[in-house]
Amino acid sequence: MNTVIRTVDENNIDINVIDEAAKFLREGNMVAFPTETVYGLGADALDESASAKIYQAKGRPSDNPLIAHVCNMRQVERIVKDIPEAAIKLMKAFWPGPLTIIFNKSDVVPYGTTGGLDTVAVRMPANKIALKLIEYSDLIIAAPSANTSGRPSPTTAAHVKEDLDGRISMILDGGAVGIGIESTIVDMTTEVPMILRPGYVTRSMLEKVIGHVEIDKAILGPSGDAGSDMKPKAPGMKYKHYAPKADFKIFEGDSHSVAQKINSLAERYSSDGFKVGIIASDESIMRYENSDVVSVVSIGSRSDELSISRNLYKILRDFDAEKVDYIFGESFESQELGQAIMNRLLKAAGYQIEHV
Numbered sequence: 278m279n280t281v282i283r284t285v286d287e288n289n290i291d292i293n294v295i296d297e298a299a300k301f302l303r304e305g306n307m308v309a310f311p312t313e314t315v316y317g318l319g320a321d322a323l324d325e326s327a328s329a330k331i332y333q334a335k336g337r338p339s340d341n342p343l344i345a346h347v348c349n350m351r352q353v354e355r356i357v358k359d360i361p362e363a364a365i366k367l368m369k370a371f372w373p374g375p376l377t378i379i380f381n382k383s384d385v386v387p388y389g390t391t392g393g394l395d396t397v398a399v400r401m402p403a404n405k406i407a408l409k410l411i412e413y414s415d416l417i418i419a420a421p422s423a424n425t426s427g428r429p430s431p432t433t434a435a436h437v438k439e440d441l442d443g444r445i446s447m448i449l450d451g452g453a454v455g456i457g458i459e460s461t462i463v464d465m466t467t468e469v470p471m472i473l474r475p476g477y478v479t480r481s482m483l484e485k486v487i488g489h490v491e492i493d494k495a496i497l498g499p500s501g502d503a504g505s506d507m508k509p510k511a512p513g514m515k516y517k518h519y520a521p522k523a524d525f526k527i528f529e530g531d532s533h534s535v536a537q538k539i540n541s542l543a544e545r546y547s548s549d550g551f552k553v554g555i556i557a558s559d560e561s562i563m564r565y566e567n568s569d570v571v572s573v574v575s576i577g578s579r580s581d582e583l584s585i586s587r588n589l590y591k592i593l594r595d596f597d598a599e600k601v602d603y604i605f606g607e608s609f610e611s612q613e614l615g616q617a618i619m620n621r622l623l624k625a626a627g628y629q630i631e632h633v
């Protein structure tokens with residue numbers, strides 16, 4: 278299949294390009310498009326055979342449900358059974374935006390889209406290209422991240438091309454995304470709302486709007502093995518995820534000791550002939566020794582967590598491209614957006630973290 282790639286300016290959208298993309302979607306094909314979180318791989322959410330194509334293109338396990346993307350409340354009402362009062366407050370406060378809400382599904386949503394669940398995940402994205410595409414196609418669009426399953430999520434169109442070129446009909450290139458990690462997921466079908474995946478919309482932001490919110494304990498620690506009572510409630514969170522090809526380990530502790538530990542490991546592994554990547558921050562990058570076989574990058578500034586979330590997956594992909602064998606990284610405060618950042622980093626590292 279030839280994958281058509283078109284550039285779209287979010288502030289001056291060429292409607293002909295949107296029309297071309299919408300046509301592919303209406304014919305049951307796949308189009309990747311930018312959202313404010315990561316790039317999504319879209320197909321008609323209500324067409325079981327269209328969403329089946331997504332699973333195939335990504336190599337995604339079939340029990341890992343897709344998020345349905347909408348552009349108005351009429352579409353929400355079509356796919357959900359009931360809308361709790363508190364969910365209305367959340368939609369008013371955070372949509373369009375990086376918050377996915379779990380509802381009980383209506384009969385029009387095929388089990389092929391929800392991974393066999395009676396619930397459906399719904400989000401109204403804040404990217405204007407995404408919204409135009411949903412509106413123009415007049416479809417509810419299932420769109421997981423547009424990467425091969427298990428790889429770091431795509432934050433540019435080039436990342437999508439790397440993974441899915443030749444497997445999907447079209448990629449809309451709207452430039453690099455603003456947030457860089459996937460949406461917050463909150464389950465509103467339970468008595469007490471529960472965060473199933475941390476993201477840009479934090480627990481305290483949700484609690485300001487609807488009061489007490491629980492957080493799925495499994496998302497902060499190792500999990501996923503069969504029979505474990507730490508099984509995450511968002512099926513997708515149990516898979517090895519966001520992972521670079523290298524062996525990745527995180528170090529926490531005071532900045533000086535962490536840098537000392539990482540430098541000594543980098544020296545040892547590189548002298549054994551391995552290529553080493555180091556994830557530093559703007560505040561610490563000068564503590565590390567760059568060389569031909571040790572590549573040091575800053576993930577962003579500790580005083581600007583958005584800069585960190587925006588760079589996170591790109592750095593992991595860049596290390597893959599450089600064929601790095603070992604990655605040693607600093608850890609970050611796990612409050613607010615930092616909680617989502619550490620959730621992704623720990624998953625990418627297979628929960629290898631050492632206190633120094």
Ligand code: AMP
Pocket residue numbers: 341342343344379391394396397398420421422459460462473474510511512513514
């Ligand atoms: P992605 O779109 O690639 O970010 O993946 C979607 C995430 O949403 C996965 O972690 C899914 O497990 C989760 N998800 C989607 N639908 C549901 C649902 N009905 N209940 C719980 N989690 C869901």
Ligand code: MG
Pocket residue numbers: 421422430
């Ligand atoms: Mg994903």
